[in-house]
Structure formats: C-alpha cells, structure tokens
Amino acid sequence: MTALVGPTLEExxxxxxxxxxxxxxxxxxxxxxxxxxxxxxxxWLSSPIIVMIVFGLNDxxxxxxxxxxxxxxxxxxxxLFDNADLTTALENSITIALLTTIIAVVLGTLMGVALGKFRxxxxxxxxxxxxxxxxxxxxxxxxxxxSLFLSANIPRGYGTILIAHVMFSLAYVVVTVRARMAGLDPxxxxxxxxxxxxxxxxxxxVTLPIIMPGVLAGGLLAFALSIDDYIITSFNNGSTLxxxxxxxxxxxxxxxxxxxxxxxxxxxIFAFGVLVALGGAVASRRKT
Amino acid sequence: xxxxxxxxxxxxxALVLPGWLWLVIFFVVPTVSMLSVSTMTGNDLDGFKQTxxxxxxxxxxxxxxxxxxxSLRYGLAATxxxxxxxxxxxxxxxxxxxxxxxxxxxxxxLPFFVSFVIRTQSWQFMLSDHGMVIGLLRxxxxxxDHTQILQTSTAVVGGLVYNFLPFxxxxxYVALERVDPALxxxxxxxxxxxxxxxxxxxxxxxxxxxxxxVLLTFVPVASDYVNAQILGGSQTTMIGxxxxxxxxxxxxxxxxxxxxxxxxxxxxxxxxxYARLLGTDDVLEMAAR
Numbered sequence: 125m126t127a128l129v130g131p132t133l134e135e136x137x138x139x140x141x142x143x144x145x146x147x148x149x150x151x152x153x154x155x156x157x158x159x160x161x162x163x164x165x166x167x168w169l170s171s172p173i174i175v176m177i178v179f180g181l182n183d184x185x186x187x188x189x190x191x192x193x194x195x196x197x198x199x200x201x202x203x204l205f206d207n208a209d210l211t212t213a214l215e216n217s218i219t220i221a222l223l224t225t226i227i228a229v230v231l232g233t234l235m236g237v238a239l240g241k242f243r244x245x246x247x248x249x250x251x252x253x254x255x256x257x258x259x260x261x262x263x264x265x266x267x268x269x270x271s272l273f274l275s276a277n278i279p280r281g282y283g284t285i286l287i288a289h290v291m292f293s294l295a296y297v298v299v300t301v302r303a304r305m306a307g308l309d310p311x312x313x314x315x316x317x318x319x320x321x322x323x324x325x326x327x328x329x330v331t332l333p334i335i336m337p338g339v340l341a342g343g344l345l346a347f348a349l350s351i352d353d354y355i356i357t358s359f360n361n362g363s364t365l366x367x368x369x370x371x372x373x374x375x376x377x378x379x380x381x382x383x384x385x386x387x388x389x390x391x392x393i394f395a396f397g398v399l400v401a402l403g404g405a406v407a408s409r410r411k412t
Numbered sequence: 413x414x415x416x417x418x419x420x421x422x423x424x425x426a427l428v429l430p431g432w433l434w435l436v437i438f439f440v441v442p443t444v445s446m447l448s449v450s451t452m453t454g455n456d457l458d459g460f461k462q463t464x465x466x467x468x469x470x471x472x473x474x475x476x477x478x479x480x481x482x483s484l485r486y487g488l489a490a491t492x493x494x495x496x497x498x499x500x501x502x503x504x505x506x507x508x509x510x511x512x513x514x515x516x517x518x519x520x521x522l523p524f525f526v527s528f529v530i531r532t533q534s535w536q537f538m539l540s541d542h543g544m545v546i547g548l549l550r551x552x553x554x555x556x557d558h559t560q561i562l563q564t565s566t567a568v569v570g571g572l573v574y575n576f577l578p579f580x581x582x583x584x585y586v587a588l589e590r591v592d593p594a595l596x597x598x599x600x601x602x603x604x605x606x607x608x609x610x611x612x613x614x615x616x617x618x619x620x621x622x623x624x625x626v627l628l629t630f631v632p633v634a635s636d637y638v639n640a641q642i643l644g645g646s647q648t649t650m651i652g653x654x655x656x657x658x659x660x661x662x663x664x665x666x667x668x669x670x671x672x673x674x675x676x677x678x679x680x681x682x683x684x685x686y687a688r689l690l691g692t693d694d695v696l697e698m699a700a701r
Contacts, residue, residue, distance in 0.1 A: 155508075158500055158503065158504040158508060159504060159508070161500050161501065161504065162500070162501050162504040162505065162516070165497060165501050165520075165577070166516075166519050166520060168574070169520065169522065169523050169574070169577065169578070170519075170522055170523065171534075171538070172523070172526070172530075172531045172534030172535055172538070172574075173522065173523060173526050173531075173534075175534045175537060175538060176526060176530060176531075176534055179537070189537075191537065191540065191542055191543060230430075231430050231431035231434060232431060234427040234428070234430060234431060235427065235428050235431040235432070237427060238423070238424040238425075238427035238428045239424075239428070241424075242423065242424035244421075244424040244425065246425075247424070250428055250432060253432070253435055253436075253439075253440070254435075256439075257435060257439055259627070259631060259680075260439075260676065260680075261631055261632065261634070261635030261675060261676060261679055262632065262635060262636075263635045263637070263651075263652045263655055263656075263672065263675065264443075264635070264672045264673075264675060264676045265439070267446060267655055267659065267668060267669065267672045268439070268442035268443045268445070268446040268672070269438060269439075269442045270442075270659060271442055271445045271446040271449050271665070271669060272438070272441060272442035272445045272446075274665065275445055275449065287438055288438070290434060290438075291434065291435065291438040291439055294431055294434060294435065295435070298431065323423075348524065351527070352524075352527050352528050354528060354529050354638055355636070355637070355638065355652070358656070359656070359659070367527065368527050368528065368529040368530075371527065371529045371530055371533060372529045372533075372638065372641075372642070375529075375533045375536065375642055376641065376642075382533060386530065386533075387530075390526055390527060390530045393525070393526070393527070394525045394526050397524075397525035398522070398525055401518070401525075405514070405518075
C-alpha cells in the first residue's frame with residue numbers, strides 16, 4: 125500500500141527538512157540594535173539601585189546623605205539602627221508585610237482553590253470584584269477606606285494599615301493560585317478520595333503540594349506589594365510610620381535629604397529580595 | 413447521600429466567604445461610603461450631613477480640572493513613551509532571549525526589589541541642581557548654568573516612565589512569548605519580508621498584551637502622585653496630591669470624595685470598555701504576573 129501512496133506525510137516532511145538549508149537563524153544573529161536597546165533600558169532601570177548602594181557607602185557628617193562623594197565608609201552599616209524613628213518604621217514595615225502575607229495567603233488560597241475548582245453561581249461576580257479591586261487606582265482605594273474609618277470613627281494606626289494591605293494584596297494571591305489550579309488534574313484528587321482520604325486530607329496531602337508554587341508566588345507578591353506600598357498606606361496610617369512613609373517624609377522635609385541609613389536599609393532589603401528570588405529559582409529548577 | 417451533595421454544593425461558598433467578606437467590608441462598603449460622603453455638606457467641626465448636594469461634583473471639576481486633565485495628560489504621555497520603550501525590549505527578550513529569557517526578565521524586574529519611594533528619591537538625588545545628571549550635561553555644554561530638570565514636567569513624566577516601565581514590558585512579553593516562531597517562518601515562506609511578517613503576524617498577535625500593558629500602566633500612572641511630589645514642583649501637581657490635601661489639610665471630605673469618584677469614573681469607563689471588548693480573565697492573568 126505504502127508503495128502506491130508514496131512516502132507518508134511524516135516521511136515527506138523528513139525529506140523536506142533534510143533538503144532544506146539549515147533553519148534560518150541568521151536573522152537572530154544579524155540585528156544588534158535590539159540588544160543594545162535592551163541593555164540600555166536594563167542599565168537605565170538599574171541606575172537608581174547603583175546610586176543607592178554606592179551612596180550607602182559614602183562618608184559624610186550630616187544627618188542627611190551628602191550629594192558629594194566623600195570617600196568609602198562602612199560606618200552607616202555600623203550605625204544602621206542609630207536613627208530610632210527610621211528603625212521603628214522599618215520594623216513596622218516588616219511585621220505588617222509578614223502579617224499581610226499570612227492573612228492574604230490563607231484567604232486568597234481558599235478563594236483561588238474555590239474559583240479554580242468549582243463552577244458555582246456567583247463566581248462571575250466574585251471575579252468581577254477581584255478585577256475591580258486590582259484595577260481601581262490606589263488613591264481611590266486609600267481614600268475610600270479612609271472614608272469608612274472616618275465615618276465609623278475608627279482610630280487609624282498599625283491595625284488599619286494591616287487591614288488596607290490585606291485588602292489590596294488579596295486579589296493578587298487569588299489570581300496566582302487560581303492560575304495554578306487550572307493546571308491541576310482533577311484525577312489526582314479523585315484518586316486520593318478513592319483511597320479513602322477525606323476532603324481535608326486530600327487538600328493538605330494532594331492539592332496543596334501541587335499548587336504550592338502558586339501559593340508561594342502569591343505570598344511573595346503580597347509581601348512585596350505590602351512592604352513597598354506608599355499611597356494607600358498614607359491614607360490610613362494615622363501617626364504610625366512605615367519605611368516608605370518615613371523615606372517620603374524625609375525627602376519632603378528640609379530640601380529633600382534622607383538619612384544615610386535609608387540607602388543602607390534599601391541595599392539590605394534589595395540583597396535579601398534578590399537572594400530569595402534566586403533561591404526560589406534554583407529550587408524550582410532542581411525539582412523539575 | 414443528599415447531605416454530602418449539599419456539602420459539596422456549599423463548599424465553594426464556604427471557601428470564598430472569608431476573603432469575599434474582607435473585600436466587601438474593606439473595599440465595596442468603603443466605596444459606597446465614599447459615594448455617600450461625596451454628596452454631604454457641612455464642616456469638620458459640626459459634622460457632615462447627607463444633603464444630596466450633587467453640585468460638589470461640578471465644583472470639584474471647576475476648581476481642579478487643571479490637575480485632573482494634567483494627570484490624564486501625564487498618564488497618556490508616560491504610557492505612550494513606556495510602550496515605545498517597552499515593545500522592542502519585550503520583543504528582544506521573547507524572540508532573541510533564547511535560554512537567557514528568565515535571566516533577562518529578572519534583570520528587568522530588579523528595580524522592584526528596591527522600594528518605589530527610594531527609587532524615586534534616588535532620581536531626585538541624581539537630577540538635583542548639584543546632582544550628577546546636570547553636572548554631566550554641563551560638562552557636555554548641553555545645559556546652561558541655570559538649567560533645571562527637577563520641578564519640570566519632564567522630570568515627572570520621566571520618573572513615571574521609569575517607575576512603571578516593567579508593568580508595560582511584562583504583558584507585552586507574555587503575549588509575544590506565546591507567538592509561535594513557526595508562524596513567522598510560514599510568513600517568510602509565503603514571501604513576506606520581515607516588516608510585513610511583523611505587521612501582519614506578530615503585531616496583531618501581541619495586541620492583547622499591548623492592551624493589557626496600556627491598562628496596567630495608565631491607571632497607576634494617572635493616579636500616582638509620588639513622582640509629582642518628589643520630582644515635580646507647584647506647576648506639576650497631579651490629582652492624587654489634591655485628593656490627599658483635601659482630606660488631610662483642608663478636611664473637606666465631600667470634595668475629596670467627589671474628586672476620587674471623578675478620577676475613578678474617568679478611569680473605570682476606559683477599563684470597562686476594555687473588559688467588554690476583550691474579556692476580564694486575560695487582564696487578571698496579566699496583572700498577576
């Protein structure tokens with residue numbers, strides 16, 4: 125039969141591939157404008173980071189970082205916690221970010237699992253709620269929450285900042301978890317149930333380990349959003365300061381100078397974030 | 413059996429409920445509460461009463477349309493510049509990145525590991541009158557002794573572009589990454605030159621990414637005021653600053669609330685038109701990346 129029909133389709137393709145010149149990779153090598161553009165943009169994006177790291181090592185006397193280069197020093201690293209207000213602000217930022225992450229991950233994972241796994245009446249309106257929450261401008265989220273706190277006479281401070289941070293990071297956790305749920309084979313859960321596992325055992329022993337990358341990514345996102353937020357926090361902080369609020373306040377006062385420790389703390393947070401991200405990337409590569 | 417079925421029915425609601433309540437209490441209710449505040453009259457000392465005073469909205473517009481329009485103008489300018497800068501970068505990483513794709517993306521996202529306020533503050537430091545950028549421009553005789561960058565709209569739009577550029581690159585990258593290179597080959601097999609292949613194949617396929625990028629850039633940029641405050645001057649005030657001042661300095665809550673709604677109204681009209689046209693799921697997915 126095959127002799128009559130000639131080569132099968134696969135064979136024909138194989139033949140074609142053999143005859144054709146090597147795949148056109150030339151175009152990938154030719155252009156040099158794109159790489160230059162790309163690297164210039166990357167360099168530009170990194171320039172404030174370089175300034176931050178370098179000026180954290182700049183010697184000087186004043187209470188604010190000097191605009192001139194006065195020589196290399198590590199003294200701001202040694203005196204990292206000398207500025208009490210700044211230290212408190214940093215502590216607030218870190219604890220709020222941790223608490224936000226925990227609450228948002230628990231609530232967000234439950235929601236993400238429900239939206240990814242079940243079709244139910246009202247799921248569309250929940251999605252719309254999440255969409256509106258992500259799409260609404262930060263000023264409006266902050267101002268609206270402030271209206272509520274003002275009209276309900278709730279004093280603003282640490283607690284209201286935490287409430288606000290969970291409110292704006294929750295939806296991001298839901299979306300990442302739901303995206304991960306989409307890749308989950310329902311047969312896995314069914315198999316667990318057939319083997320006599322209850323819904324809780326199934327969730328903790330089967331579902332959760334599979335969606336863990338999504339949960340971790342959502343948690344990291346919540347932490348990053350929380351520790352970096354300025355606008356929404358500025359509406360709901362009362363007299364409590366977070367790290368971004370402190371830096372902003374310092375940059376607005378007396379001609380815009382921040383204490384040199386700000387650059388050092390920024391550098392440490394930066395290094396920590398990069399290490400966590402790289403560690404995560406290495407871990408996930410090893411697993412696959 | 414039926415008890416089990418009921419439990420299965422209720423399961424999704426039980427899972428959604430805690431998070432849903434959080435969003436309703438701290439997002440939906442506040443928004444409605446702000447809507448009601450916006451039509452109240454009164455003052456901080458005697459309290460505010462609901463009088464359905466809708467003319468606050470027109471007052472807000474007459475008083476602050478300059479700042480509202482400026483915010484939209486800066487937002488538009490920054491978004492367009494972001495697109496022009498970001499598209500080639502996203503294209504480069506998606507089609508030429510090879511096995512370094514994730515490393516390049518990581519480098520692009522590096523600024524996110526530094527606080528937004530610190531980054532903006534670093535720019536203030538670099539652009540200041542005695543800073544390194546002006547110094548360099550003077551050495552090159554491109555700037556006179558009195559040239560200023562800070563406090564101009566250039567500095568503000570530049571800062572906005574800088575801060576939000578990664579939000580533009582990512583969705584475009586995601587869309588371009590999904591384009592099958594075989595389609596380009598097919599295009600060239602059909603005698604399309606590179607420009608035609610780009611225009612007819614790559615560009616249309618990347619449009620959803622471009623739309624998402626516009627949305628994810630324009631909304632935060634137009635409502636940002638940190639850049640305007642740190643890098644700008646009195647001539648570059650954006651609407652966010654006005655809302656903040658009305659709340660905290662002038663204690664004029666109705667005016668602040670109505671300004672928030674005008675801003676949200678302008679932005680939401682755009683968003684919902686977008687969502688209607690292209691569906692919300694894509695945007696949510698993009699937003700999560």
